[in-house]
Amino acid sequence: MGRGEQIAPEEGEVILRATAERFSGPLRRPAPVVVEKRVAVRLTPPSLQLLSSQHYVRQGGAGLVVARIGETAIRSGVVAGEEEFLSYPVPGAAESERLTLFGVPWNVADPSRVRLFAEDDAGNRSELAFIDLLAASPPRRDTIDLPDSFLERVVPAIESRTPTLTGKGPLIERYLEINGPLRAQNRQRIAELSRDSRQDFLWKGAFLQLPNSQVRARYAETRTYRYQGRAVDTQTHLGLDVASLARAEAPAPNDGRVVYAEYLGIYGNVVVLDHGFGLLSLNAHLSSIDVAVGQDVIKGETIGRSGATGLAGGDHLHLGIFVQGTAVDPVQWIDAKWIRDNIGTKIRLP
Numbered sequence: 001m002g003r004g005e006q007i008a009p010e011e012g013e014v015i016l017r018a019t020a021e022r023f024s025g026p027l028r029r030p031a032p033v034v035v036e037k038r039v040a041v042r043l044t045p046p047s048l049q050l051l052s053s054q055h056y057v058r059q060g061g062a063g064l065v066v067a068r069i070g071e072t073a074i075r076s077g078v079v080a081g082e083e084e085f086l087s088y089p090v091p092g093a094a095e096s097e098r099l100t101l102f103g104v105p106w107n108v109a110d111p112s113r114v115r116l117f118a119e120d121d122a123g124n125r126s127e128l129a130f131i132d133l134l135a136a137s138p139p140r141r142d143t144i145d146l147p148d149s150f151l152e153r154v155v156p157a158i159e160s161r162t163p164t165l166t167g168k169g170p171l172i173e174r175y176l177e178i179n180g181p182l183r184a185q186n187r188q189r190i191a192e193l194s195r196d197s198r199q200d201f202l203w204k205g206a207f208l209q210l211p212n213s214q215v216r217a218r219y220a221e222t223r224t225y226r227y228q229g230r231a232v233d234t235q236t237h238l239g240l241d242v243a244s245l246a247r248a249e250a251p252a253p254n255d256g257r258v259v260y261a262e263y264l265g266i267y268g269n270v271v272v273l274d275h276g277f278g279l280l281s282l283n284a285h286l287s288s289i290d291v292a293v294g295q296d297v298i299k300g301e302t303i304g305r306s307g308a309t310g311l312a313g314g315d316h317l318h319l320g321i322f323v324q325g326t327a328v329d330p331v332q333w334i335d336a337k338w339i340r341d342n343i344g345t346k347i348r349l350p
């Protein structure tokens, strides 16, 4: 390998040159390979100016922030705990004005862990704390017993639709493979779906809950699973479970585009809708699906029927709201006042 030129410690442009002498045989001596690359030298991180105000959030809640980002930034958005939310250009504004819809993960309680960031191509990074108040909302605790009758109903059914599961070993071990690793994989798949989210507000007003339904389980319930009297697993439920009649017509919670409409592991038959700017809804455990990927739906339109597919104890509808792959509390999104006060005050909604 060859020589590189020293990088001068000042801003501007340098040329990196790498030279490789090639192996010479007895008859010929090939010319060395030279690779040159122009790189910008930056020492000052991109500027970051907060444009929106009054950011009151809570654990498991969502929020929207608008900021002016310096032109050298190539990536910007919000970091919250371990999660990252990328910014989008504000519609109709200068390119430097960016909005970020973000979620506060259910287990993040410290406001200083939620910050705006901007990075340039040289790796310089600015960060800015912007949360005025992060209200505590610790998870509720619950215990769920796992009778064999339940495992016998759900485990083989999920395995038969999930090629990565072997279906070998004791039933409880197979269940734990579904409840832990498969759950994480399924959430990862939803995060991937949000990468192609449309840069637009596709939704209008409050999200819909299943009509005439009762709440069966809330967001951020940390469940201890017990098998034959002993604790075998702990997972946190990150959606809203509601039930009405069996095979009830499930409405599209808001306007959006269908980005997934098939079986997805623990969630059974699901319809995932893209509502724009990284906001997705997951409608899970359906007995049947009435829409197809690529279809635009309007709020209230029937997208399928409730059911008990996937990891479900009985017929119900699991509504999940995801912001760039992070599950947030759906209760805020079905509340018109919360939307007005927390999103509508930061940006002009359609």
Ligand SMILES: [Zn+2]
Residues within 6 Å of the ligand: 217, 237, 239, 240, 241, 318, 319
């Ligand atoms: Zn659920």
